[in-house]
Amino acid sequence: MASNAVADPLVSRPWRVKRRIREAHDTFTLEIESRAGESFPFTAGQFNMLHVHGVGEVPISISSNPAETALIRHTTREVGPVTKAMRKLDAGDTIGVRGPMGVGWPIEAIEGRDVVLVAGGIGLAPLRPALYRLIAEREKYGKIVLLYGTRSPQDILFKHELEHWRAQFDLEIHVTVDRAIGTWRGHVGVVTTLIARAPFDPLETVALVCGPEIMMRYTLMELGRRGVRESDMYLSMERNMKCGIGTCGHCQMGPFFVCRDGPVFNYAQIKWLLGKAEV
Amino acid sequence: MADASDSQSNPPVDPAPSGPDGERKLLRLPDLDRLIGLLRARGFRVIGPTVRDATIMLGDIESAAQLPSGWAERVEAGFYRVERRDDAACFAHRTSPESAKRHLFPPAQKLWRADGSEDHPQPVVEDRSTAPRLAFLGLHACDLAAIAVQDKVFMGGAYVDHVYATHRRGALIIAVQCTSSAPTCFCDSMGTGPHLDGGCDLGMTELIEGGEPVYVVHTGSEEGAQLLAGLAPPPASHAQVVAAEQLVAEAAAHQKRRMQTEGIKDLFYQNYENPRWEEVARRCLTCANCTMVCPTCFCANIEDGTDLSGRLAERRRRWDSCYTLDFSYIHGGSVRYSPMSRYRQWLTHKLATWIDQFGTSGCVGCGRCIVWCPVGIDLTEEVAALRMSARAS
Numbered sequence: 069m070a071s072n073a074v075a076d077p078l079v080s081r082p083w084r085v086k087r088r089i090r091e092a093h094d095t096f097t098l099e100i101e102s103r104a105g106e107s108f109p110f111t112a113g114q115f116n117m118l119h120v121h122g123v124g125e126v127p128i129s130i131s132s133n134p135a136e137t138a139l140i141r142h143t144t145r146e147v148g149p150v151t152k153a154m155r156k157l158d159a160g161d162t163i164g165v166r167g168p169m170g171v172g173w174p175i176e177a178i179e180g181r182d183v184v185l186v187a188g189g190i191g192l193a194p195l196r197p198a199l200y201r202l203i204a205e206r207e208k209y210g211k212i213v214l215l216y217g218t219r220s221p222q223d224i225l226f227k228h229e230l231e232h233w234r235a236q237f238d239l240e241i242h243v244t245v246d247r248a249i250g251t252w253r254g255h256v257g258v259v260t261t262l263i264a265r266a267p268f269d270p271l272e273t274v275a276l277v278c279g280p281e282i283m284m285r286y287t288l289m290e291l292g293r294r295g296v297r298e299s300d301m302y303l304s305m306e307r308n309m310k311c312g313i314g315t316c317g318h319c320q321m322g323p324f325f326v327c328r329d330g331p332v333f334n335y336a337q338i339k340w341l342l343g344k345a346e347v
Numbered sequence: 348m349a350d351a352s353d354s355q356s357n358p359p360v361d362p363a364p365s366g367p368d369g370e371r372k373l374l375r376l377p378d379l380d381r382l383i384g385l386l387r388a389r390g391f392r393v394i395g396p397t398v399r400d401a402t403i404m405l406g407d408i409e410s411a412a413q414l415p416s417g418w419a420e421r422v423e424a425g426f427y428r429v430e431r432r433d434d435a436a437c438f439a440h441r442t443s444p445e446s447a448k449r450h451l452f453p454p455a456q457k458l459w460r461a462d463g464s465e466d467h468p469q470p471v472v473e474d475r476s477t478a479p480r481l482a483f484l485g486l487h488a489c490d491l492a493a494i495a496v497q498d499k500v501f502m503g504g505a506y507v508d509h510v511y512a513t514h515r516r517g518a519l520i521i522a523v524q525c526t527s528s529a530p531t532c533f534c535d536s537m538g539t540g541p542h543l544d545g546g547c548d549l550g551m552t553e554l555i556e557g558g559e560p561v562y563v564v565h566t567g568s569e570e571g572a573q574l575l576a577g578l579a580p581p582p583a584s585h586a587q588v589v590a591a592e593q594l595v596a597e598a599a600a601h602q603k604r605r606m607q608t609e610g611i612k613d614l615f616y617q618n619y620e621n622p623r624w625e626e627v628a629r630r631c632l633t634c635a636n637c638t639m640v641c642p643t644c645f646c647a648n649i650e651d652g653t654d655l656s657g658r659l660a661e662r663r664r665r666w667d668s669c670y671t672l673d674f675s676y677i678h679g680g681s682v683r684y685s686p687m688s689r690y691r692q693w694l695t696h697k698l699a700t701w702i703d704q705f706g707t708s709g710c711v712g713c714g715r716c717i718v719w720c721p722v723g724i725d726l727t728e729e730v731a732a733l734r735m736s737a738r739a740s
Binding site for chain 2: 322344
């Protein structure tokens with residue numbers, strides 16, 4: 069065995085965990101930095117393959133601000149062996165990184181438009197970098213509306229940030245929960261119920277959607293009903309991913325490799341596949 | 348190599364010699380033995396057909412004596428037997444369960460390892476620089492077409508696959524034109540054979556004279572020409588050259604199965620919900636045999652594991668198959684949970700989405716998937732049935 073001088077996209081780079089942040093009972097954020105001090109530019113909506121020594125590797129979208137290229141954050145739910153092991157990592161521990169992978173949100177291409185972000189559950193994490201970008205250059209966009217649905221008030225992610233943003237006069241933030249508890253005074257119902265009343269001009273609007281596939285399907289339908297053009301809707305797809313570079317075959321959806329051609333797709337581009345079962 | 352994405356017929360029979368030296372040579376079996384020796388002396392691992400496990404497999408060979416002289420395959424959909432033939436032909440195999448894929452893209456490869464006892468384990472990449480060059484003897488035109496397809500998959504995109512590229516760039520190929528076709532062959536309709544059309548260093552056609560094989564050889568590269576010169580072969584006679592081309596033309600003409608490739612991408616894209624898929628799914632065992640024997644299927648799993656101490660971690664890549672439930676698993680369940688959707692995924696990828704992904708069909712017409720399917724599902728029949736069903740609806 070010898071070190072290979074040519075960068076191999078299947079080789080993880082050892083990064084350091086800076087801190088772990090609890091977001092909800094099953095959700096946490098890992099803040100990580102390169103041990104080599106490398107700057108890590110990425111596009112909002114891209115993801116990394118994160119590797120826990122000896123346990124395995126999973127694709128996790130980047131949830132931090134693209135303007136910050138030294139400290140990178142990933143927010144994930146604990147659902148499998150790798151994310152369970154990730155939750156046990158502490159400051160100073162090593163985590164393997166390959167990325168950034170895939171195609172992100174079309175932030176520059178939608179300048180001048182109203183932007184409606186629709187998030188379901190953990191789907192808020194890949195949308196947060198887009199929000200940072202939009203807010204950083206607020207004057208370049210029309211209305212900015214975030215519609216966020218989650219299971220219960222305890223599951224609301226990035227609560228302090230959402231409160232902070234909601235206090236701004238130029239952002240519309242609407243949160244809804246599937247199941248309320250006694251102290252909840254907000255909206256109850258699935259996120260699609262927020263779309264009909266949300267303040268945006270459908271023909272001027274670009275929608276960025278991320279959440280469970282079923283939630284996205286209904287969201288796109290509802291947006292269409294409001295009059296948003298299909299070519300103005302973008303969604304982030306989830307599929308099994310092993311390589312992240314379009315060669316292992318797992319993430320295929322029709323002719324697309326979701327890891328390489330996505331995860332963000334224009335709705336018009338994949339509509340013909342979305343309605344079909346088990347594609 | 349011919350692009351297989353559209354229906355193409357084979358180039359017309361050209362009895363005139365081609366290749367850099369402009370002349371066809373004649374080799375005999377002892378010359379092949381010398382050729383193998385020459386390659387081995389130059390440090391090549393020679394991979395050729397040999398009888399093993401009651402099949403004609405591609406494996407390491409050290410002499411021509413290991414070639415399957417006098418052996419043939421009797422095949423049909425879901426059926427494969429090795430049996431004796433009347434003459435001493437060495438390259439009568441067509442549908443070996445193995446192809447060059449096994450050697451260029453090995454079924455299990457270590458990618459790297461990392462030592463967890465270090466402060467921050469640094470991946471150490473498997474060193475492939477000392478791997479011997481591979482010399483393939485006895486690949487057919489469809490095999491070369493398959494290599495051309497995998498070249499696009501592993502070396503044609505933004506990332507070059509290190510494992511594949513290392514083996515591929517060093518490979519030397521001595522190919523054989525098919526002088527007969529198996530009942531499961533349909534390369535003629537895919538435009539991928541049986542004529543050799545470049546892609547090899549030396550190309551041979553096996554003739555039987557008095558029960559013994561002789562080889563009409565043409566060169567396809569400078570390295571091939573040098574190798575051949577080392578054997579100082581006599582020229583092939585005009586009659587031998589014509590006989591060789593005649594046999595290859597007959598092999599093409601005698602193919603029973605055909606794939607109608609015209610408009611095939613749209614056919615699949617418009618028929619995701621065709622009832623024919625349910626019909627074939629009732630027969631499909633989702634055993635994954637077709638993906639394992641297919642010379643172009645490239646899906647692989649990335650596996651991370653450790654030794655028993657948990658200290659030494661290793662990343663491996665292993666062939667995977669779209670027929671398994673795990674293949675499409677994401678949190679909450681598999682995307683393709685029904686056998687119908689998994690068969691549909693395989694065939695749609697092979698014959699349609701592949702064209703969008705790599706600019707070529709994923710099928711080269713070798714017929715391995717027909718032979719090695721335990722229930723004899725025949726993709727040419729499925730495509731024909733899909734066309735019929737699409738027309739009817």
